[in-house]
Amino acid sequence: MMFTNIEITEFSDLEFSLYNFIVTHPEKVIYMRIRDLANETHVSPTSILRFCKKLGYDGFTEFKVQLKMYMNQTENLSFIHSTTSLTEYLERTMQHDYNQRISTISQSIAAAQTIIFIGSGTSGILAEYGSRYFSALKKFSLHINDPYFPMYTSSLENSVAIVLSVSGETESIINIANRAKEEGTKIISITNYPDCTLAKLSDYNLSYFVSTEYRETFNLTTQIPVIHLLESLAKETYKYINT
Known part of the structure; x- marks a missing residue:
């Protein structure tokens, strides 16, 4: 999972608004600049950076890389017949x-x-x-x-x-x-x-x-x-x- 249950329970109201946008629009977020996401969610760039660091990432760029990797992993999932x-x-x-x-x-x-x-x-x-x-x-x-x-x-x-x-x-x-x-x-x-x-x-x-x-x-x-x-x-x- 991109977000763990423990992480989600510790989100503030502001962080929940970011979380909800990211999980419903991941294909848009991976191509966004931090200011684009801030405008879409009505959250300041500084708050987005704090959100990323809280999840263990150095910044928004590293978060986007991980999000893209997670999406590719989900899309390429194969099953044993x-x-x-x-x-x-x-x-x-x-x-x-x-x-x-x-x-x-x-x-x-x-x-x-x-x-x-x-x-x-x-x-x-x-x-x-x-x-x-x-x-x-x-x-x-x-x-x-x-x-x-x-x-x-x-x-x-x-x-x-x-x-x-x-x-x-x-x-x-x-x-x-x-x-x-x-x-x-x-x-x-x-x-x-x-x-x-x-x-x-x-x-x-x-x-x-x-x-x-x-x-x-x-x-x-x-x-x-x-x-x-x-x-x-x-x-x-x-x-x-x-x-």
């Missing part, structure tokens, strides 16, 4: 004994009385999907997509939490998983990497090994592997329930 990500996932998972691990984890899920899916953001949406998919296959499940939800599992006997996180390092998710484990809940995590904190504290972990993608602060890593793993676990669990 979904087919490439899927191929990457399949090739890497074939190097691991996934079928046996899914079978072992599914037996544990089948034996549990309560299943709770946990995730936030995109992982929260998939937690809801996983809960619905398992419930449709006769294994009633709940989902929590608020990582700050006051969850206490000590009253639940033989419970399993299926925790979803791309990085496996989200503090709020790690906290809720750790609390559930301390209260006797078995933790099954689905993460991108097997050496993350969440994977290490889990009783079982499934990792999908795909290239991570970010746009600004947003994690755009494909979630196709997660859907595949959730559906595989659900179908395998259904098999054990009905044997």
Whole structure:
């Protein structure tokens, strides 16, 4: 991001008027002289210089250079094709004994009385999907997509939490998983990497090994592997329930 949340919260009313003009007219600002911007925003050149220095730039020229670089970076952003990500996932998972691990984890899920899916953001949406998919296959499940939800599992006997996180390092998710484990809940995590904190504290972990993608602060890593793993676990669990 060109402006951080911390910087924005510290803007004065005058600085907000500059900020609003810059973010809505960046293509004009990069070619403006400081006096041109002052006339457009009804702010003095001195105030613009103070604004730039507050953001860590030596002056208006350096600020414009950084703004132009940011615009070019955004315009030239490229993404990994979904087919490439899927191929990457399949090739890497074939190097691991996934079928046996899914079978072992599914037996544990089948034996549990309560299943709770946990995730936030995109992982929260998939937690809801996983809960619905398992419930449709006769294994009633709940989902929590608020990582700050006051969850206490000590009253639940033989419970399993299926925790979803791309990085496996989200503090709020790690906290809720750790609390559930301390209260006797078995933790099954689905993460991108097997050496993350969440994977290490889990009783079982499934990792999908795909290239991570970010746009600004947003994690755009494909979630196709997660859907595949959730559906595989659900179908395998259904098999054990009905044997």
